[in-house]
Amino acid sequence: MRISIMNTQLSREGMRMGCVYDDLGVPIVINAAGTATRLGGPPLSKAVTEAMAKAGEASVYIEDLQYQAAQLIREVTGAESGLVTSGASAGLTLAAAACMARLDVAKMRQLPDSRGIPNEILIARSHRNAYDRALTLAGAKLIDVGIDDWAAGAGVRGIEPEIFAESITDRTVAIFYLARPEERISLRALVSVARQFDLPVIVDAAAQLPPRENLRRFIDDGADLVVFSGGKAIGGPQGTGILCGKKELVASAALQMVDLDVPWEAWNPPRLLFPKEALRGMPYHGIGRGFKVSKEEIVGLMVALRQFIEAEETQAQMVERIRCLAGQVAGLPGVDQARLVLDAPTPLLQIKLDEASLKRSPWEISTSLRYGTPRIAFNEQLLHQGILIVNPISLRPGDEDLVVQGLVKELTRSLR
Numbered sequence: 234m235r236i237s238i239m240n241t242q243l244s245r246e247g248m249r250m251g252c253v254y255d256d257l258g259v260p261i262v263i264n265a266a267g268t269a270t271r272l273g274g275p276p277l278s279k280a281v282t283e284a285m286a287k288a289g290e291a292s293v294y295i296e297d298l299q300y301q302a303a304q305l306i307r308e309v310t311g312a313e314s315g316l317v318t319s320g321a322s323a324g325l326t327l328a329a330a331a332c333m334a335r336l337d338v339a340k341m342r343q344l345p346d347s348r349g350i351p352n353e354i355l356i357a358r359s360h361r362n363a364y365d366r367a368l369t370l371a372g373a374k375l376i377d378v379g380i381d382d383w384a385a386g387a388g389v390r391g392i393e394p395e396i397f398a399e400s401i402t403d404r405t406v407a408i409f410y411l412a413r414p415e416e417r418i419s420l421r422a423l424v425s426v427a428r429q430f431d432l433p434v435i436v437d438a439a440a441q442l443p444p445r446e447n448l449r450r451f452i453d454d455g456a457d458l459v460v461f462s463g464g465k466a467i468g469g470p471q472g473t474g475i476l477c478g479k480k481e482l483v484a485s486a487a488l489q490m491v492d493l494d495v496p497w498e499a500w501n502p503p504r505l506l507f508p509k510e511a512l513r514g515m516p517y518h519g520i521g522r523g524f525k526v527s528k529e530e531i532v533g534l535m536v537a538l539r540q541f542i543e544a545e546e547t548q549a550q551m552v553e554r555i556r557c558l559a560g561q562v563a564g565l566p567g568v569d570q571a572r573l574v575l576d577a578p579t580p581l582l583q584i585k586l587d588e589a590s591l592k593r594s595p596w597e598i599s600t601s602l603r604y605g606t607p608r609i610a611f612n613e614q615l616l617h618q619g620i621l622i623v624n625p626i627s628l629r630p631g632d633e634d635l636v637v638q639g640l641v642k643e644l645t646r647s648l649r
């Protein structure tokens with residue numbers, strides 16, 4: 234398959250990697266940025282790609298495959314049930330839909346039109362973020378709660394969970410919580426408020442792995458639904474995620490996602506995810522019909538999840554790799570400091586540019602590296618401070634050398 238070769242130099246880079254992208258004329262990227270979706274996430278392990286290829290060789294009932302995935306998700310999260318979704322974001326949309334519709338098929342058929350259906354989800358103001366529109370996509374309405382002076386740095390008080398009670402009405406269907414390592418709002422305390430009103434708590438834990446203990450943590454704290462990205466640290470296919478939690482809510486999500494164009498009488502699905510006896514008829518294609526997950530992706534996620542649970546020493550190996558890289562980068566012309574950040578869930582290397590010695594701005598340098606030969610993508614979160622961050626999670630063996638070479642070349646030509 235040789236479609237077109239658009240840039241011979243970049244193509245040579247791809248060819249060296251023996252990679253399909255060469256045939257497509259798509260330059261590969263040395264990914265020092267992390268798990269970003271826009272970079273396609275971390276490379277998949279051989280076990281995952283092989284399992285996905287095998288999964289493509291036969292047909293199955295997706296319901297049966299999702300049921301087996303649910304068993305695995307139960308085992309690793311401690312949740313009652315689980316579903317493989319097309320990413321954490323889709324998981325949030327399905328979570329919102331589940332909290333609005335529960336097992337009411339008429340409501341499933343009506344969403345995302347939520348007129349006449351209780352549809353309000355409470356959210357702490359400091360938890361508003363660019364991913365929360367995934368909830369509104371299902372027809373839910375977000376109700377901002379509280380003033381968080383901790384988060385703003387303006388005072389001594391954060392949001393007390395009790396304040397959520399003031400905003401709960403008969404239109405409220407759930408409370409949303411954004412999990413973060415340094416979060417000061419207690420999930421346990423929030424859950425106890427929610428319980429008084431019989432409301433579920435939805436947790437966005439998309440990027441809260443590692444540590445792998447977090448697979449259980451939010452469920453242990455009482456969350457009713459938790460989403461994780463499958464394509465971030467778990468190392469599954471980029472287009473996957475996990476939704477886990479209470480049986481009825483996960484079942485509602487499954488019913489609103491999976492293709493169920495089956496005659497009612499002829500339908501005999503696994504009841505954990507598809508509780509037929511609790512339904513008044515079949516939902517139409519639910520609002521999650523466009524969030525389909527292929528059998529190959531479900532299998533790939535399952536294999537990746539097992540590997541993620543069983544892997545030994547990944548943290549220590551990543552530290553070793555960036556320690557090595559730091560040694561090579563420190564002292565390069567144009568580099569002020571190479572600093573290891575080891576107290577983050579994933580160890581990072583911060584490369585502080587010596588801006589006084591450079592005639593180009595950090596943005597110009599990062600842009601040049603992004604579109605250079607080879608393309609090298611850094612995490613640009615601290616670029617405004619002149620810092621390029623290396624997150625080692627998506628680096629392949631040998632990529633460190635290309636990162637160093639790229640930096641040397643770029644910084645040398647940027648010196649005053």
Ligand SMILES: *Cc1c(COP(=O)(O)O)cnc(C)c1O
Nearest residue numbers: 320321322323364439440462474
């Ligand atoms: C990455 C992320 C998501 C989206 O996850 P996908 O699996 O890419 O859909 C949602 N919320 C937060 C906080 C994230 O970091």
